[in-house]
Amino acid sequence: MDNRWNLDALYTGFDSPEFIGDCKKLDSKNEEYENFANTLSQSGDILEILKKYVALKSEISALTEKLLCFANLSFCADTNNAKANSYIELISIRQNRSSLADVKFIKWLTSSGFEPKTLRGTDLEECIFHFEELITKGRHILDDQTEQIISNLKLVGSSSWMNLHNVLIGSLTGKISTVDGRIEIKPISQIRAMAYSEDADVRKKAYEAEIRAYRKVEKAVAACINSIKGESIILARMRGYASPLEMVLTKNRMEKSIIDTMFSAIREYLPCFRAYYKKKAKMLGLSGSLPFYDIFAPVTAKAQSNFTYEEAAKFIVEKFSTFSRKLGDFAKNAFDNNWIDSEIRPGKVGGAFCENLFSISQSRILANFGSSYNDVTTIAHELGHAFHGHCLSNNVILNTGYPSPLAETASIFCETIINKAALKEADKESALAILESAISSAGQVIVDIYSRYLFETALFKAREVAPLSPEQLCEEMTKAQIESYGDGLDENVLHPYLWLIKPHYYNPDWNFYNFPYAFGLLFAKGLYAKYTETGSSFAEKYEFLLSETGKRSVTDVAKIVDVDLNDINFWKNSLELIKEDISKFLDL
Ligand SMILES: [Zn+2]
Known part of the structure; x- marks a missing residue:
C-alpha cells in the first residue's frame, strides 16, 4: 500500500502514445458528432438516430473524462506540472465544442415529438430517463441566435462578476493585533481560520478584523451579487421558468414540496440545535448566549489521535x-x-x-x-x-450523472458507519470530541444552511424589484440568522456579512446551492436509520439505490428504499438521530 496514487490505468504520461492517440480520437469523434448534429432531419429511422447519438455521446464522454481527469489529477498531485495545466484547458475547449452539438441534438429531439417511453423493450430502454430529461431541458432552450447571445453575454456578465468577486475576496486582507501588540496584515482566509483557535481573544479579534475588512469591499461585492442574481432572474423568465428556484429544482430532478417538507421538519428541530449552542456557551464559561465567533470554538480535547495511514x-x-x-x-x-x-x-x-x-x-x-x-x-x-x-x-x-442533493448520500453514509463504530470504542473524552465534531458540522448543514436558504429566498424576492444596498443585504442576512439560530446565538453578535464571503452566492450556475447540503445529510441519515431497522439485508437495496441515482428523479430514487420524501416523518427520523447525539452530548 502506497501513500501516492497510481494513474497508470489512465495513462502513463502526457507523451505516451495512448494519451496522444486518445486526444486525436476525441477530435475526430467530436467532428463526427458535429456532423451528426448538423445533419439531423425529421425523416429517417428515429431509433437508429438515437442509437447513433448514444454511441457517439458515450464515446465522447468516456474519452473526455479519461483525458481531462488524467490532466486534472496530475495537476492536483503536483500543481507545478505545467503540462497538466495546459492540457486541462485544451481538453475543456474540446468539451465546450461538443456542447454546441448537444444543444442542436436536444432541440431536434424536443421538436420531433418523440415519446421516450416508446423505447421500452428496445436496446435503448435504459436511456428513457436520459431522453425525457433532455426533452424537458429542450423546452427551456431558446432559438439559436438568442442562445448564442446569452452565452456570449454571460462571459462579460455573470461570469465576470463572479471573477471580480474572486479577485476582491482573494486579495482582501484584514488588520489584526498580535499578542505583543503589533498590527499584522493577513489574508482574509487566514483570519477566518482563526475562528477555530483555542484562544477566545483571538477568535473575537479575528471576527472584528473580518467585519472591518468586509466594509472596505461591501459596495463592490454588493454590485456583484445584484448583477449575478439579476441575470438569473432574467434568464429564468426568458426560459419559461416560474422562478430561479424552479430552474434549480428542475436541474436537481426534484419538486419544491420536498424542500418545503424538509425545512418544516428542520424548523421543528431547531430548538435542539439551539440547546447545543447554549450548552457550548456555558462550556466556554460565557454568562450570556453564544456569539457567532464562538460557533467553532473547540470545547473538548481532540479525539484520540495518532492513526497511521495503515491503521x-x-x-x-x-x-x-x-x-x-x-x-x-x-x-x-x-x-x-x-x-x-x-x-x-x-x-x-x-x-x-x-x-x-x-x-x-x-x-x-x-x-x-x-x-x-x-x-x-x-x-x-x-x-x-x-x-x-x-x-x-x-x-x-x-x-x-446524479443531481447535487444525492451527491453526498454515500459519503455521509460511510462517515456515519465510521463515527458510530468509533463512538462505541471510544473512552469518555474521545466520545465527547467525536460527538461534538459531528454535532457542530450538522449544525452548519442544518441551522446555518437554513439561514442561507432563507436569505437567498429573500434576496431573489427583493432583487426582482431593485438592487439591494450593502445595508439591506446585511439586514436580510441578520434576519435569516435570527430566524434560524433563534436564542441559540447572541442576536447582537451574528454574521451580517456571510452573503459577501460565501462563494456559492456568486456562481451563476449554482443558485440555491444550500438546500442540497441539508438534503444530503438528512437523506443519508435517514438511510442509516433504515439500515439499523432492517439490518444487513438493507445493504443490497442501498447498493441498488446508488446504482439508480443517475437515471431517476430524486423522488423515485428514494422510493427504492420505500421512502416518501414528501412525508415529514422521514425527515424527522433523520433529525431524531442528530437529536440523540445532542442529548448524549448534553449529558456527558
Ligand atoms: Zn463529499
Missing part, C-alpha cells in the same frame, strides 16, 4: 465490512491498488476529493492525511463517493 485503512475496511462485504472489499481494493493519494507534500492541492473514473470503472481519491481521527473520517467520506461511483459503473456512461 486508518485497517479500521475503515473492518468497519465497512460490518455493513456489507462488498463495501469492505471495495475499500480494501482501493487501498491495496493505490487509488488514494494520502501523502502531505509541497505542491499538492489541499483538502480532499474523489474522482470517479467511469471510463475505467475505478476511482481516485486525493486527501492530505495527517494522523487525526478527522483524517480517518475524511478518507471514509471520499471512499463513500468512490463506492457510489462503483455502484453506478454498470450503467452506460450517460446514466452516471
Whole structure:
C-alpha cells in the first residue's frame, strides 16, 4: 500500500502514445458528432438516430473524462506540472465544442415529438430517463441566435462578476493585533481560520478584523451579487421558468414540496440545535448566549489521535465490512491498488476529493492525511463517493450523472458507519470530541444552511424589484440568522456579512446551492436509520439505490428504499438521530 496514487490505468504520461492517440480520437469523434448534429432531419429511422447519438455521446464522454481527469489529477498531485495545466484547458475547449452539438441534438429531439417511453423493450430502454430529461431541458432552450447571445453575454456578465468577486475576496486582507501588540496584515482566509483557535481573544479579534475588512469591499461585492442574481432572474423568465428556484429544482430532478417538507421538519428541530449552542456557551464559561465567533470554538480535547495511514485503512475496511462485504472489499481494493493519494507534500492541492473514473470503472481519491481521527473520517467520506461511483459503473456512461442533493448520500453514509463504530470504542473524552465534531458540522448543514436558504429566498424576492444596498443585504442576512439560530446565538453578535464571503452566492450556475447540503445529510441519515431497522439485508437495496441515482428523479430514487420524501416523518427520523447525539452530548 502506497501513500501516492497510481494513474497508470489512465495513462502513463502526457507523451505516451495512448494519451496522444486518445486526444486525436476525441477530435475526430467530436467532428463526427458535429456532423451528426448538423445533419439531423425529421425523416429517417428515429431509433437508429438515437442509437447513433448514444454511441457517439458515450464515446465522447468516456474519452473526455479519461483525458481531462488524467490532466486534472496530475495537476492536483503536483500543481507545478505545467503540462497538466495546459492540457486541462485544451481538453475543456474540446468539451465546450461538443456542447454546441448537444444543444442542436436536444432541440431536434424536443421538436420531433418523440415519446421516450416508446423505447421500452428496445436496446435503448435504459436511456428513457436520459431522453425525457433532455426533452424537458429542450423546452427551456431558446432559438439559436438568442442562445448564442446569452452565452456570449454571460462571459462579460455573470461570469465576470463572479471573477471580480474572486479577485476582491482573494486579495482582501484584514488588520489584526498580535499578542505583543503589533498590527499584522493577513489574508482574509487566514483570519477566518482563526475562528477555530483555542484562544477566545483571538477568535473575537479575528471576527472584528473580518467585519472591518468586509466594509472596505461591501459596495463592490454588493454590485456583484445584484448583477449575478439579476441575470438569473432574467434568464429564468426568458426560459419559461416560474422562478430561479424552479430552474434549480428542475436541474436537481426534484419538486419544491420536498424542500418545503424538509425545512418544516428542520424548523421543528431547531430548538435542539439551539440547546447545543447554549450548552457550548456555558462550556466556554460565557454568562450570556453564544456569539457567532464562538460557533467553532473547540470545547473538548481532540479525539484520540495518532492513526497511521495503515491503521486508518485497517479500521475503515473492518468497519465497512460490518455493513456489507462488498463495501469492505471495495475499500480494501482501493487501498491495496493505490487509488488514494494520502501523502502531505509541497505542491499538492489541499483538502480532499474523489474522482470517479467511469471510463475505467475505478476511482481516485486525493486527501492530505495527517494522523487525526478527522483524517480517518475524511478518507471514509471520499471512499463513500468512490463506492457510489462503483455502484453506478454498470450503467452506460450517460446514466452516471446524479443531481447535487444525492451527491453526498454515500459519503455521509460511510462517515456515519465510521463515527458510530468509533463512538462505541471510544473512552469518555474521545466520545465527547467525536460527538461534538459531528454535532457542530450538522449544525452548519442544518441551522446555518437554513439561514442561507432563507436569505437567498429573500434576496431573489427583493432583487426582482431593485438592487439591494450593502445595508439591506446585511439586514436580510441578520434576519435569516435570527430566524434560524433563534436564542441559540447572541442576536447582537451574528454574521451580517456571510452573503459577501460565501462563494456559492456568486456562481451563476449554482443558485440555491444550500438546500442540497441539508438534503444530503438528512437523506443519508435517514438511510442509516433504515439500515439499523432492517439490518444487513438493507445493504443490497442501498447498493441498488446508488446504482439508480443517475437515471431517476430524486423522488423515485428514494422510493427504492420505500421512502416518501414528501412525508415529514422521514425527515424527522433523520433529525431524531442528530437529536440523540445532542442529548448524549448534553449529558456527558
Ligand atoms: Zn463529499
